[in-house]
Amino acid sequence: MSTVISLNGIVKRFYIGQPNELEILHGMTFDVEAGTFVSIVGQSGSGKSTLMNIIGALDRPTEGKYLLDGLDISTANDATLSAIRNKKIGFVFQTFNLISRTSALKNVELPMLYGGIGPKERHDRAMELLRIVDMEERALHQPSELSGGQKQRVAIARAMANNPSIILADEPTGALDSRTGRLVMDLFHKLHEEQGKTIVFITHNNELAAETDRIITIADGNVINDTGLRNKPTAARKLSQSDLPEGAAESGVAAVAGKEGK
Ligand SMILES: Nc1ncnc2c1ncn2[C@@H]1O[C@H](COP(=O)(O)OP(=O)(O)O)[C@@H](O)[C@H]1O
Numbered sequence: 001m002s003t004v005i006s007l008n009g010i011v012k013r014f015y016i017g018q019p020n021e022l023e024i025l026h027g028m029t030f031d032v033e034a035g036t037f038v039s040i041v042g043q044s045g046s047g048k049s050t051l052m053n054i055i056g057a058l059d060r061p062t063e064g065k066y067l068l069d070g071l072d073i074s075t076a077n078d079a080t081l082s083a084i085r086n087k088k089i090g091f092v093f094q095t096f097n098l099i100s101r102t103s104a105l106k107n108v109e110l111p112m113l114y115g116g117i118g119p120k121e122r123h124d125r126a127m128e129l130l131r132i133v134d135m136e137e138r139a140l141h142q143p144s145e146l147s148g149g150q151k152q153r154v155a156i157a158r159a160m161a162n163n164p165s166i167i168l169a170d171e172p173t174g175a176l177d178s179r180t181g182r183l184v185m186d187l188f189h190k191l192h193e194e195q196g197k198t199i200v201f202i203t204h205n206n207e208l209a210a211e212t213d214r215i216i217t218i219a220d221g222n223v224i225n226d227t228g229l230r231n232k233p234t235a236a237r238k239l240s241q242s243d244l245p246e247g248a249a250e251s252g253v254a255a256v257a258g259k260e261g262k
């Protein structure tokens, strides 16, 4: 299994050198294996979004080292960070962040436009993604004409536009009623199981977190609990069923069992 996210001693401070200097993350260390559906839970103000901004290469840590797919993000320049964001990461936010007065289709096409993909391919892929999230029929609707759950489905299609290896979702069900939140959660399960995406799911809904492979709990800028992998990540599960010789699959199980014990 390969590590996609590797955080080592991540510290984040704001207002550095000023009288009101604030340390929000106090040294977080954990790795996430490819194909894991991991939840990050914690109360409001615990530092979840600050951590997400770092994992998503939207911001750099003040101290510590962050490797994303082996690439050092802590020291990368702005141009590198934005290229990485565009290619490797799909973002989903609580408040959807769709572009208003712009169709669902164009919203989904936008990251591909930035990624330099031509009009025909952009259009076809955006329609395919809207089909996956069951929003094909609303392709030409603007965000103001969609319900919260529909907007979030479009936002998830947009997050998938450049076929990122990681989906980072910051309280994606937080603004939805529980039934709609359920549909959005099902969609994440589908992307995880069918496409082997690594999903980092930030939430304060413990019931939804309980459905994922691993739960990392943070409080006041520290990791206070980490279940480790409770299931094998889907990608590995698929491999062990088909491609791997028996021995290899077993050693994978052993590695997971070892993690569980800690
Ligand atoms: N850019 C910033 N400048 C100053 N303080 C910030 C900034 N971003 C977040 N914070 C502070 O960091 C703390 C954690 O915020 P946040 O990461 O948004 O928590 P959560 O997402 O868990 O609710 C809060 O006290 C917040 O006010």
Ligand SMILES: [Mg+2]
Residues within 6 Å of the ligand: 048, 049, 050, 170
């Ligand atoms: Mg937040």
